[in-house]
Amino acid sequence: MSKLLQRNYEYPVLSLLNLSIQVGEQTLVDKVTFDIHKGEIFALVGESGSGKSLTSLAIMRLLPQALQITQGSIELQQQNLFDLTEAQMQGLRGKKVAMIFQEPMTSLNPVMTVGNQVAEVLRLHLGLKSKAAKQKVIELFNEVGIPEADQRINWYPHQLSGGQKQRVMIAMALACEPDLLIADEPTTALDVTIQAQVLQLLKKIRDRRQLSILFITHDMGVVNEMADTIAVMKQGKLVELAHKELFFANPRHSYTQKLLADAVPKMQDKQAGSGEPLLSLKDLKVHFPIKKGILQRTVGHVKAVDGVDLEIPKGQTLALVGESGSGKSTIGQAILNLVRSTGGEVEFFHSADDSVTMNKLSDRAMRPLRRKVQVIFQDPFSALNPRMTISEIIREGMNSLQVGPQTREGQNKRIEELLVKVGLLPEHMQRYPHEFSGGQRQRIGIARALAVEPELIICDEPTSALDVSVRAQVLNLLHELQIQYGISYLFITHDLSIVPTIAHRVAVMQEGKIVEQGEVEQVMRNPQNEYTQSLLASAPELVRKALKVA
């Protein structure tokens, strides 16, 4: 309480008043007003297209030319930013306001050492000489927790891991001791364990430096972890603004309630299924050769999948959880025979005692099985051929695998039915993929897989590119289809919060091996393996609470 009182006597670090941004006649940001105080973490939450990133760009005065600020003001420590010249603004960016971005890979210059990149900021804004700058860089690297800082300043970005790159970005942002740090989805591209570390770091820096942070995100779990004050944006409007305790205890706006409900994992009642096995992996291995030299000799192997045993029962869902690079997508591709497996067996059961070993089949012998196993991809934008209409995309499998009606009229009728089933309209048939939103495209991808009446669908992170509310809709659709047709899913994901919603069983993967598998509740509430425990511990508190993790 004393902290709050103390704040009231200070002027806010950043103050937005009635900020509106338009492009042409369309209003993208509509009269947004908020203050950020010293040492406060202010979370700006919203789905894509809600105007949260535009607001942050407006604070940096980096809006694209076509967009216009039609009214309002932005004051940084009582200095109206719109009164400054561009040259004054340049002096301000990086020095008073710093920014970190979502994608650490593309935010760092690949041909400069990371130390030089940070030192450049110091030289530019603080006028430090090279030796002093180097010393300061090492200090900063130590502060953001990069080990062996005096060595790593000479490294290039590609030599660092994703989490370390994000730490370098933070060091760069902190270099000139800014008053305000804008963090635009800084952890979205990172794995859960690294996300937890980066969030910890940001909090620590805030405490130490009394830094104000504008934290832009779509992830309610992260918000719950980080924020002091939370603002929710929807279609350019600020719909709710509250302190954290109030916000989570008593969300008032219906949109906020929906966002919160979608973000929290739910234990859903699931149909049991018959329990008969549909697909089983026995000691599956996929090794990629590492080739070197002029003669392309194989000098070693990357063991992407290294002895995996899994079983997917009929009508049930197996969630495969792991961090990026753990080999979970490779398993999906090996089942589909899109990559050749090095060893082990993928067995498909037509019935309890009639099975085929899929990964030993030739392409021709595999064809009849292709209709049994289908796939849905992560990125709805690259999963559909942009030059084909929706009807052509869905028709392709029916023609190639000789499934369903083979006359054009019959197929059209079936395509219409499928579109309706996945929640689209029959008249969408003649359109092209670019006319649809991400969620709609994902539905088209599902319709394409359903067209050949598969028994198993491999879902390779189908929701990670989608907004929270759209994600919930797609998961619901998958769930309904499972109940209706008894389809099995292999659900590959890195997002622990959706596992209880969709899966019957879960398998945790690390470095090509399954470290733990079992019933969802059992694994989530009472993890045995160390790695599973650390994964769950890294999940945001909101998720952990709902899972009732011990």
Place this chain on the structure above:
Amino acid sequence: MTDVSIVMLWTDILLWILLVVFIFGIRSIRRSEQARKQWRKIFQSKIAMAAGLILSTYFALAMLDSVHFRFIEQTTSVDHSAVEPWSLQALQQDFAEFTGNLVHDELHGKTLSLLDLGMQHLILSTERTYSAPFALTEYSTSIVYNEEGVQQQYKLLKYAGQHLQDGDTISADVFLQTLYVFVFSLFTTLVFWLVHGYFRIKAFIFRRAGQKLEPLPWKTFYLTLFMLIFALSWLYHLSNFYHVLGTDKVGQDVLYQSIKAIRTGVMIGLLTTLVMLPLALFLGISAGYFKGLVDDVIQYLYTTLNSIPGVLLIAAAVLVMQSILNTHNDWFGSTEERADLRLLFLILILGITSWTGLCRLLRAETLKISQVEYVSAAKAFGLGGFSIIRRHIMPNLMHLVLIALVLDFSGLVLAEAVLSYVGVGVDPTTPSWGNMINQARLEMAREPMVWWSLLSAFGFMFILVLAANLFSDRVQWVLDPRAH
């Protein structure tokens, strides 16, 4: 009695095949709604509309110049009275008489194109030597023996300004003729506008209700059309009375040569891409899709080819081709056919040496596309390699191909000029801008300078290349998905 025989030159056949392909291309564009929209968008730019019209005029002239006839006088005279009126034989006779009248007597036995038929006066009005544009006398003095003794004087031209009466000045005459041409072009444009207006109104009435189309810049179209008609008919009309662009060393009309050179330029620009395209498409996509050994072999092939300097390779190939032609006189019947064969070989050589750029581009793009998830989805549907290439990879490469073709066109037209200048281009008897520029090398060194040959070649080539470049800019902007 004259007999007409159609002469089929190799390049003619190829150009007409290309036209058929082109028509099929337009048909497939009309059928696909997306493609139709894109092409409409291309022509929504004023510059593209104007450039497109200029390009099509050039192509139309090249097509007209690619239908060749030979008129042969038959010595055996047929008795007219022996033939029954209205019989087949009589009709044949009438036709022969009609065609005989089409062509001037002096041009019998020569290979002529449709374009030549309209420009016979230019072929026939050959002067003795250089004369400047609109001149009435030769460009340099000659020694004349007459009653007054030996004299140096500018000799009068045989064909220029013959219609002028005493006291007429050239400028007044040209002004009058220009006025006449202006009225004529205005009238012709109006006719075009009326015919087009009729179709537009018809299309407007039958258009589906609520269908809204972005308007095309018709004002620019008609302005360009008018300027084109005016410029061409001005040149043509005045060429009846003067040498509008002067004459060259042996007295041939430069305007005629410049217009004949259009065919050579367009031929090299278009047909070379026709040769290059299948190679680039096949090798590029194979390398990108099948990877491994196939990729290695193709990469070595184009890296090797690329590391030999282009002009050197072409020069070597042309010299080999010349010696082959010299030892195989039976391959061609006439000098025209020989020149044509040489043009064809040059096109082949240019095509074989210029596929590497596009191939590299297509390989890289195929590598990228074959990793994209819709290709994985197609594999999961059990589609074979060929179907995946045809249905998923080719359509997503077409914008690259189209952009490369339009960009290459202007480069190739320029390449022809450079190669002819170096001396390894088309046959010296083939009218081409490169040959004209090559000759101009000596003409520029004369005193006084002969400038019109170079200027005409430059002007005609410049307009074509500029139009092609502007058009390709727009094509690239609209078709490249990354441009938006």
